Amino acid sequence: MATVDELPNDVEALKRIIIEQQERHQAEIAAAVDEAVKAAVAAILRRYYGPRSESFDPRQLFLFGQQVVDSPLDMASVEEEVGEPLTTRRPRHKHGRQQLPEHLERIEIEHDLDDKACPACGCERCRIGAEISEQLEYFPASLKVLRHVRYKYACEKCDHDGYNPNIATAAKPPQPIDKGLPGPSLLAYVIASKLGDHLPLYRLERIFERQQVHIARSTMCAWMRHAGELVQPLIELMTERVRNSQAIHTDDTVVPIQSPGSKQCRKGRVWCYLGDAAHPYTVYDYTPNRSRDGPAKWLSGYEGYLQADAYGGYDGVYHSQNVTEVACWAHARRKFYDAQDSDERRARQALTLIAELYAVEREAKDADEAARLALRQDRSVPVLDRIKRWLDAEQEVVLPRSPMATAITYAQNQWQALTTYATQGFLNIDNNASERALKRVALGRKNWLFAGNDAAAENHARLWSLIASCERHKIDPQRYLTSVLAKIGSTPKEELGQFLPDAWKAEDAAEPMDQS
Template sequence: MTVITDELPNDVAALKQLILKERREREAEAERFEAQKQAAIEEAVKAAVAAILRRYYGPRSEKFDPRQLLLCGQQLDDAKLNQSSIEDESGEELVTRRIKNRDKHGRQQLPEHLERIEIEHDLDSKACPACGNERCRIGAEISEQLEYFPASFKVLKHIRHKYACAKCDHDGYDPNIAVAAKPPQPIEKGLPGPSLLAHVITSKLGDHLPLYRLERIFERQKVHVARSTMCAWMRCAGELVTPLVELMTERVRQSQVIHTDDTTVPIQSPGAKQCRKGRIWCYLGDEQNPYKVYDYTPSRSRDGPAKWLTGYEGYLQADAYGGYDGMFHSQNVTEVACWAHARRKFYDAQDSDEERATQMLALIAKLYAVEREAKESDDDARLALRQERSMPVLERIKLWLDAEEEVVLPRSPMATAITYAQNQWTALNTYTTQGFLNIDNNASERALKRVALGRKNWLFAGNDAAAENHARLWSLIASCERHGIDPQRYLTSVLAKIGTTSHDELDQFLPDVWKVEDATEILEPAVGGALPSPSMDAIANIADVLRQSGKPIIDRNVVVGASP
């Protein structure tokens, strides 16, 4: 409050009242400012707590409800739902959960490839209750029941026959004793066969089953295999497949675009109170080099990806980790940012700034709507659609970011989201320059889920060498799943043969090559007779694979699915 000197009263009492009034106004203003400050702090704390609770206890889905757009100007309960306008604004089709899941109910047909065991049920008495004559059979009612036969251990007894020359032995000479050769084993003089070894690997690294639980499962069949023994088996298997993983690494480095991400893995430290954190990195090749390769580093230093990507030239899609910046400046590597990362920051800012967050999520939804429409298109058509539809949306997003950056509170979640998008803006636009690039890096995040699920079960790796071994075996299992291959069957085949395979012939064990070659073979089981003949559906599926490869499949002298 400003007081003009000429207007001040001459009365002392009046002056005191004027001073007291000014003091009270200043105190009230200070209290209002303090209350606003305290409210802002409380709001920020509530938003932070809500974000933490949602992270640990809330749903993981970050789906955006397009009806949230109505909250920007009016209450949802008072608004009339205009489906067409909401779909246009959000870029998403409104579909209720009930309709979406309606087709998933009901019993599914049992697969045709399962073995059928017929169990006949007949009448105890066929006599007619009316006349006493024997009733004749007029048909049958057939129903199917799914049953489970637990896996079982078998012992393969290798009998190596020995031969000697009786004449030379009788004449006092060397009898020239010879013993039949034993097929090479994945672990020489070791107990496990290839199938058991593949089962242990798949159970731990594919199904996230700790070895101590697997030990208990084996105990139920009266077979004791110590977890330490199985750990040693996995180490030997990891060393055996190292050349194959190196070959897959070389192939991934030839990709036009590589997706990469990293996550932590606890490493046991003897004498320490808690585990230290190592890093598992994943590198995903493109469609011409369709493999997922994992790598381990003791820390998150930039030396890890820099060493793995030495000599690589192309596009690298990753998060905003600064360790990649050196490659973007020194190598011919183009940065492709992830819109899912940028979107997530705006999604997390909803608790403190719902209106702005909802506006940005709606704009980003338009970008993803274009991607869904272009999903089945070829690269040229996808690129044309992005240039036509996505570029205008990106221009709107840029204008929005520039405008809101000036008015949001510094250090708020919304300011953090805007700053991230502004810093990554060039890389966030790179995907619109090539049709084969993706809008986000979700593929590599999904690839790292197996690590996150595993560490919640087996908790930690024993040392750096064990973590490196896990990364190699993960590379094979994940690449199998990418091609729809049973990892246990694949690993059984690889472990049985790779020890006697030269380096020049390792490409036969690449998952995509192995899948095609496996489809052309009639496999004979290790014990027992021949496998049953495949069903016509199975033959048709195999034929589709072979038509793409140009190879015929020969089954009992009948050529099926040969290329014309």
Template sequence: MCRRPCSWSSTRCTYACPHCEGQVVTAGKPAQPIPKGLPGPGLLAHVITEKYADHIPLHRQERRLARQGVELSRSTLCDWMAGAAQSLEPLYDLMKTLVLLCGTIHTDDTSVKLRDSERKIKALARLWIYFGDHLYPYNVFDFTRSHKRDGPSLFLKGFRGYLQADAFSGYDGIYAGGNVVEVGCNAHARRKFVEAQKTDLTRASTALAYYRQLYAIEKQIKAELAKLPEDANEPTRAAIRLRVRQERAVPVWESLEKWLKEERPQVLPKSPMGGAIGYMKNHWEALKRYTSSGYLSIDNNVAEQHMKTIATGRKNWLFTGSETGGKTMAVLFSVVSSCQRHGHDPFVYLRDVLSRLPVLPKENLADLLPDRWSPPQAADPAATPEGPIADGSPS
């Protein structure tokens, strides 16, 4: 059939015979991220990036779009976010599966207000992060209705390795099985001595001096690792960390332990200083465990920093409207945070992933993981959506 391009949008082309002006053919509509939905990958990526990377809630986006002549209700945007999360859920599930294969996971949590529209009440739900190590470097979030231990226990089911977290008692059952090894957070322990300065400056200053030595050693390790070739693998780096910690950090811990034993009987157990010393003694093995492996960190700050990102967004969007909304939040935060971890522009990443997911074979899903994904190459400006056209003449 003789045809030439008559008109087209960015995704669909219409062709007709130039002689009889008949035989009009319109290309089929590409698969959409949301089945039978109106938004394309670019619009969805824009809304997701604005909320989960730039912390702009949907009601503000609604007003911004209206000023540009685009009338979209907040309820429509909410439905789109739920639909986008459903499309991205296979990728989320894959990241979760892989994170559980890591040797070390950092975790932390923060509160999120949950509004129950049926009972007209608000409750404090939780958003948890599970930060994968160098083997599977993904940030996976999980939403739970409460702060009970059931959330981490269910998420970490089957995990074997090191779990670095604060001293939340909900993790105790996970450690009890023997498959998960506790790693403490020295930032938490140090913070208690900072708070104790108000009532016991002398002892607090001594404890903080020990911590300055320990963190200075970690800084020296980073400087030594910076001298390695860029292609140095993680086992090589871990071996250096372990060697330096054994040589320099372990003696500091031995001196600190001796000092704690001497000072503990001289302070009131319920005083700020007594609480700080008691915290260290109760979690001593977990706090110094990082010195026995080059793959561990001195603290859990990497997870806490991502909780600060959630806190920044929470000041803007205030609450989640339902448990389903909380799960949507967990999926979209996971994808956005993971791609940012690898230096990708969330909008570019999401636009490409959402356009490919509907037609991507399941066996190729791993190609979209943030650490394996590559930005799409720029299209040839001399080509149309259907291919290069030299002069527009009929074929």
């Protein structure tokens, strides 16, 4: 900057200097705005038309004549966030026919010679062996009618003597829906099809019609409502167990709710709560809106660690209860990833530092809590210190409203919660588990579009809790639901623990399925 003595005394020259400075300043502002607009447009295009994963094949850059950047992409950290290994568009398959699973039923079909006479001498040929080949066949699922025959008895002597014949009828086992049409297996099939396989009821209606059986979708809605009410005590038990966890993962997503008299659906919310390894259940809860009353009510009385996003509705839980906030490094990383379009250099620096944290987590994945904590204290804490120094330095020089400033501000505001995971061996570095748990809700609403009302959405949340917890324990949800729906109606509340998915798997999974 020029000093006062260096400035000319000519008024016209001073005017020209002022005008030039204004033009340069306006050009800098215009460039910054243009950069921000380009970044916003690129982010929108990537969201709607780009790949869902935050990964790319560096070799594809050669298609556009661009040079691959020096630092390699950390594929392992991306796989950690996605929750599954990344594959190419054309996965390689093993050549040749694969061995069919041994658990499938084998049906022998024998093929014999029509003419066993020897073409040379005419004598009958003897059998010396057989060639066996296997073919996979599909037998469509079928509906069957169970006829409950309840025999009645009376006393002939009393009836002959003119007294009360004391008629008695054999009792029928309790059914999921009293005097209802569906058996436990059919009810479990409808529930698993809609909420597990995301199949709308109108499609199920067409599937049943192919077997010349008409079951209206409104009827199936009523069946699911009865099933949800039936398992409510079991969901309450699972909720109680999850609240006893040392750490809970939680997140929420939108569920469209049909609004009578309006062409548009209103937005309800489904929340998921994941218990720890000692309480391995996933419980869903529904609220008509996203107010803080929902998580505050569900988490009432809970003490421990709560891992969630930066939603302000959890602040009351952190401040009024003995609950420690644990933030998500995947959320922080995603903001730096989105800032690449406007500030690639800084974004890559941040992503490289975060990748070091995930490298430690991969190494500690199979270790016990004590070893994991020691590894984090030894290797992750120094990296966290470097990230904090980098954030403090870069915050002073980035444009205030740029995507990079947004990413840095988010990490700075969440810093204490972002570092909490390194203080305990049982905590996770991110909240991806709960995000994956909500994928079933997102997939479902793309198929059945909306819930009819708040009660239906609450019912979906209960049944999702059972299906998600089953899948967490690698249990067939339909088999589990069939067993639970057949027995839970006649089971005392104090014995409901046998229907918890882990207990059911350990004690009852080997039992034959009761079709009565």
